[in-house]
Amino acid sequence: MAFNFNWSPLTADADFYSRTQDLLTAALNKSPKPPIIVDDIIVNELNLGSVPPELEILEIGDLAEDRFRGIFKMCYSGDAFLTLKTRVQANPLNTYLFSKPSFTSPQPLAASSGLTIPLQITLSEFKLSAFIIVVFSRQKGLTLVFRNDPLESLKVSSTFDSIPFVRDYLQNEIEKQLRTLMMDELPAIIHRLSLRLWCPEYKAREDQEAAQSAKSESNEEEETPIDPFASPPQDAVDARGNVLDASEISSLSLDGGSEIHSLFSQKNLLRLGALTDSHRTLSLFTPSIRDAVFRAWASPAERGESATISTPSTPSLSRTQSNLGNTGGTTYTFDTASESSHSSRPSLVSFQSARAGLSLGSGNHSRSHVGRKKKTRVVNLRRDKTIDDMSSVSGDSETSEAACASEPAISTQIPEEPEDNIITPPRSPSGKVRFRTGSDEDTPRRLRSLTASRNAEPPLRPAFNLEAKINSEAASPPTGSAARDNTSSTRSSMRPQRPQRPTYTSSTFSPYPAEKVSTPSTPTPYTPHATAETSGSILEQAWVLKMAGEIARRAHDEKSSRASFWANTSQDGREDSPPPAYEPAPQIAR
Amino acid sequence: MLEFMDYVQHAFYNASGWNHENSYSHLTATARALLEFETPRGVRLNISSLSSPNFATSYALGSVGLVDGSLSYLYTSLPLTTPASSGQLDLHNVIRGYRQIQELVKPDEDWMWEEWQDGKRIDRRNTLLYGRLYLPQSTLEALYLRRLSPTQQLKLSAVSDSRLRNGGTILALHQYDVGKYNTETLYSTDGGLVGIRGLYNFGPDPRNGVIIPPRTEDRFYGRFSAGAEMYYGALNKSGGISFGGRFATLPAHKGTPLTATLTLNPLMGNLSTTYAVKAGKNLSFCSKFDFNVYSYESDLILGCELWRMKKKVQKVQERSMAAKLAWRLDEVVAPLKDEPEEIAGVLKARVDQDWKFGLLWESRIKELLFSLGSTVDMKRRNQPLRALGLEVQYSS
Numbered sequence: 001m002a003f004n005f006n007w008s009p010l011t012a013d014a015d016f017y018s019r020t021q022d023l024l025t026a027a028l029n030k031s032p033k034p035p036i037i038v039d040d041i042i043v044n045e046l047n048l049g050s051v052p053p054e055l056e057i058l059e060i061g062d063l064a065e066d067r068f069r070g071i072f073k074m075c076y077s078g079d080a081f082l083t084l085k086t087r088v089q090a091n092p093l094n095t096y097l098f099s100k101p102s103f104t105s106p107q108p109l110a111a112s113s114g115l116t117i118p119l120q121i122t123l124s125e126f127k128l129s130a131f132i133i134v135v136f137s138r139q140k141g142l143t144l145v146f147r148n149d150p151l152e153s154l155k156v157s158s159t160f161d162s163i164p165f166v167r168d169y170l171q172n173e174i175e176k177q178l179r180t181l182m183m184d185e186l187p188a189i190i191h192r193l194s195l196r197l198w199c200p201e202y203k204a205r206e207d208q209e210a211a212q213s214a215k216s217e218s219n220e221e222e223e224t225p226i227d228p229f230a231s232p233p234q235d236a237v238d239a240r241g242n243v244l245d246a247s248e249i250s251s252l253s254l255d256g257g258s259e260i261h262s263l264f265s266q267k268n269l270l271r272l273g274a275l276t277d278s279h280r281t282l283s284l285f286t287p288s289i290r291d292a293v294f295r296a297w298a299s300p301a302e303r304g305e306s307a308t309i310s311t312p313s314t315p316s317l318s319r320t321q322s323n324l325g326n327t328g329g330t331t332y333t334f335d336t337a338s339e340s341s342h343s344s345r346p347s348l349v350s351f352q353s354a355r356a357g358l359s360l361g362s363g364n365h366s367r368s369h370v371g372r373k374k375k376t377r378v379v380n381l382r383r384d385k386t387i388d389d390m391s392s393v394s395g396d397s398e399t400s401e402a403a404c405a406s407e408p409a410i411s412t413q414i415p416e417e418p419e420d421n422i423i424t425p426p427r428s429p430s431g432k433v434r435f436r437t438g439s440d441e442d443t444p445r446r447l448r449s450l451t452a453s454r455n456a457e458p459p460l461r462p463a464f465n466l467e468a469k470i471n472s473e474a475a476s477p478p479t480g481s482a483a484r485d486n487t488s489s490t491r492s493s494m495r496p497q498r499p500q501r502p503t504y505t506s507s508t509f510s511p512y513p514a515e516k517v518s519t520p521s522t523p524t525p526y527t528p529h530a531t532a533e534t535s536g537s538i539l540e541q542a543w544v545l546k547m548a549g550e551i552a553r554r555a556h557d558e559k560s561s562r563a564s565f566w567a568n569t570s571q572d573g574r575e576d577s578p579p580p581a582y583e584p585a586p587q588i589a590r
Numbered sequence: 591m592l593e594f595m596d597y598v599q600h601a602f603y604n605a606s607g608w609n610h611e612n613s614y615s616h617l618t619a620t621a622r623a624l625l626e627f628e629t630p631r632g633v634r635l636n637i638s639s640l641s642s643p644n645f646a647t648s649y650a651l652g653s654v655g656l657v658d659g660s661l662s663y664l665y666t667s668l669p670l671t672t673p674a675s676s677g678q679l680d681l682h683n684v685i686r687g688y689r690q691i692q693e694l695v696k697p698d699e700d701w702m703w704e705e706w707q708d709g710k711r712i713d714r715r716n717t718l719l720y721g722r723l724y725l726p727q728s729t730l731e732a733l734y735l736r737r738l739s740p741t742q743q744l745k746l747s748a749v750s751d752s753r754l755r756n757g758g759t760i761l762a763l764h765q766y767d768v769g770k771y772n773t774e775t776l777y778s779t780d781g782g783l784v785g786i787r788g789l790y791n792f793g794p795d796p797r798n799g800v801i802i803p804p805r806t807e808d809r810f811y812g813r814f815s816a817g818a819e820m821y822y823g824a825l826n827k828s829g830g831i832s833f834g835g836r837f838a839t840l841p842a843h844k845g846t847p848l849t850a851t852l853t854l855n856p857l858m859g860n861l862s863t864t865y866a867v868k869a870g871k872n873l874s875f876c877s878k879f880d881f882n883v884y885s886y887e888s889d890l891i892l893g894c895e896l897w898r899m900k901k902k903v904q905k906v907q908e909r910s911m912a913a914k915l916a917w918r919l920d921e922v923v924a925p926l927k928d929e930p931e932e933i934a935g936v937l938k939a940r941v942d943q944d945w946k947f948g949l950l951w952e953s954r955i956k957e958l959l960f961s962l963g964s965t966v967d968m969k970r971r972n973q974p975l976r977a978l979g980l981e982v983q984y985s986s
Contacts, residue, residue, distance in 0.1 A: 111830030
């Protein structure tokens with residue numbers, strides 16, 4: 001693997017130097033100046049030289065065509081130089097007195113009178129050595145942060161070289177100033193430059209949005225919702241790991257399937273909402289979602305794609321997908337079973353145990369290589385349930401034990417033991433669950449009949465509500481884990497809203513669909529808002545905040561110049577994908 | 591307006607017979623008072639007290655954006671009898687304006703300070719101790735002032751602040767004043783700064799006897815003084831030098847009092863002239879012109895000072911009870927003819943070549959001294975008022 005960094009083309013741009021000089025001038029005059037400098041510092045000349053810095057790649061966190069994240073070690077000892085013009089106070093006594101308390105000042109009468117002299121300083125022979133974090137994305141531009149103080153040494157030559165005191169003073173002050181410049185201002189400058197270079201459509205989008213808001217809102221509504229099924233993943237899999245073909249995926253749609261909406265439980269969504277809020281507002285309260293990996297620190301681009309793949313403990317995404325896939329192939333028979341479970345207990349139990357035993361066999365099997373955390377969860381559930389099952393269900397010992405993890409049977413006990421009920425809520429709608437496990441060869445026709453039947457059966461809904469209520473009231477450990485599993489799953493399942501759903505790639509599924517299906521009582525709409533909110537890693541957020549002001553300032557003049565630009569960019573369909581990181585910036589700007 | 595502690599310190603100088611204005615650093619005192627007065631910023635409140643002749647306390651509370659304050663205590667071994675109540679003290683002593691140069695006074699002989707008892711000397715040297723703590727900056731100021739002899743004085747001032755390099759600085763200043771001339775040597779721990787200043791007064795030597803002013807009215811009667819200063823920072827190898835001269839009329843001068851100074855800084859090519867004139871009894875004008883022969887930069891400041899007087903309100907005397915009982919009128923008491931006018935307030939104004947104005951109104955209301963000031967920058971059309979401040983002092 002090789003990277004090609006072009007050093008000289010930067011300088012080929014005629015505008016580059018003048019722009020950089022302006023930015024540097026503004027940056028140099030922002031921070032309070034030392035007393036010896038009595039006028040604005042003006043960057044007179046800037047040359048990056050011909051010797052490029054040496055970059056050593058330490059780590060690459062993310063790499064794609066339009067984005068890059070990595071850590072470099074940079075060494076530079078090139079021939080760049082910088083000439084500054086300013087006016088300085090030539091009387092050392094004057095600057096000596098400047099920062100001293102007046103109480104102990106010798107109070108000279110006229111010996112401290114000032115003499116300001118125009119000064120030209122040339123900074124050359126930069127020796128830099130730094131660890132740099134580079135984050136590049138086509139939409140966010142280039143962010144460059146120094147991990148340490150980059151400045152090793154530099155040579156300051158000025159008109160005062162013959163006076164040792166002044167020379168030393170200048171050297172010290174300029175080094176100090178340059179350090180702050182490198183650490184604070186340079187990243188901002190580079191970011192702004194990069195935005196100009198690569199991100200014209202950002203400004204364009206800003207303009208576009210402004211124009212849109214001016215228009216009727218109906219247009220916006222058409223565009224804003226993002227259909228996760230718009231661009232199906234390359235290799236979608238169902239719960240069994242079977243590859244779904246395109247026709248099956250296309251049969252799934254947001255609008256058509258009520259069961260898709262019902263995949264998310266409102267309670268869990270609330271909890272997730274609290275979680276994201278806590279990230280955004282720096283609130284110290286974090287809702288406890290066990291077995292969940294917080295990916296708030298990952299960049300939004302990463303989140304959607306790598307979350308499920310990299311972390312075995314968040315099976316959620318794949319689960320939803322598997323659920324979806326299964327809905328395509330569920331059998332009607334199981335649905336009846338679930339109904340029967342609600343109505344008549346004894347018969348249900350036996351029936352379930354048989355069926356579930358079969359299905360669980362496969363479920364356990366697949367679960368075994370899913371991940372460690374899942375196993376622990378299973379253990380918890382089993383322990384509680386076995387007791388309940390044994391007590392409540394008389395005859396079927398072994399099969400029910402084996403099946404307990406995904407048992408719907410417990411739902412029948414709701415009135416009797418609240419704790420058990422807590423566990424059950426995920427399972428109760430069990431009809432779905434079982435279909436999935438048992439039915440691989442079902443046809444879409446059956447699915448249709450299933451949905452129809454489900455709609456037709458009123459008793460299910462109230463039961464769900466009751467369960468949800470119990471769930472919230474009782475806080476027994478098993479419930480918690482189950483609920484949390486759900487939350488984590490729903491949480492990650494919210495992410496697939498991004499057009500590229502990577503989640504289908506993970507093939508591990510089947511044991512848990514039960515929980516998934518059971519949870520929801522109210523359909524949760526897909527909102528583009530959610531994706532927009534995943535604003536990015538902490539690093540980037542900090543930069544966003546810092547630069548929001550700058551961008552706001554520049555936004556205005558940019559708009560006018562970019563007006564023609566975005567007319568072009570709006571055609572290339574980029575606006576389909578929401579700008580993840582810089583969404584908050586324009587809001588702040590306004 | 592002088593802070594209370596400075597006022598007490600000046601009272602100590604006066605009580606111990608020290609002419610603190612006979613110094614090179616006070617050569618341009620008049621111009622500084624008229625042109626470089628400080629306008630208060632924010633709101634400040636000072637409550638002070640000379641609770642005993644030897645002890646004074648002062649508390650200050652200020653608000654410039656955030657609230658800060660200071661506590662200060664002063665002890666002097668020399669009992670001070672000057673009026674300290676803000677309702678009674680003379681505003682001329684608190685508000686620095688046109689400084690009238692006084693005739694030189696012959697300093698005390700050493701033997702005058704000697705006190706003997708039972709064959710032993712019991713006299714002590716007068717000392718002033720002063721400390722001030724600024725909150726919340728946690729800056730501590732300390733001053734030790736000691737009259738070594740009738741012609742010598744030692745002044746040690748120190749500032750302790752964690753933000754300063756080495757945690758603080760100490761300035762030692764030794765002053766030697768015989769009237770005819772004055773020398774000062776100083777050392778500052780900050781940068782190892784060593785300095786020497788000297789002032790020489792031309793004219794008759796006060797040590798030779800009382801100076802009798804001439805009776806002529808047609809020519810200036812004043813005093814010419816010349817001095818120089820030199821500093822060298824041992825640690826940072828830097829230095830400074832300046833020369834200065836001043837002509838000022840003395841109180842015996844019959845015409846318009848005036849003061850003119852010229853200071854030169856040969857190293858930096860700086861030349862500064864000031865001219866102050868007391869145009870009327872309550873009105874003074876001053877101008878200052880700076881020029882740098884190397885950079886051709888120049889600066890001009892004009893200022894004036896107007897004292898507003900008011901007649902003392904005549905007290906309406908009630909008919910006394912004795913007179914009422916006797917069925918007669920009170921005897922008419924002839925009012926004192928030369929009752930002095932009361933100062934209503936002082937207005938100071940300055941303007942420089944950049945059209946920056948400074949305005950200050952200092953006055954007394956009842957028992958409170960207050961100064962109200964502002965700086966106005968006419969170059970900034972949109973926001974000319976730069977700062978507005980009010981300072982209130984109360985002392986007892």
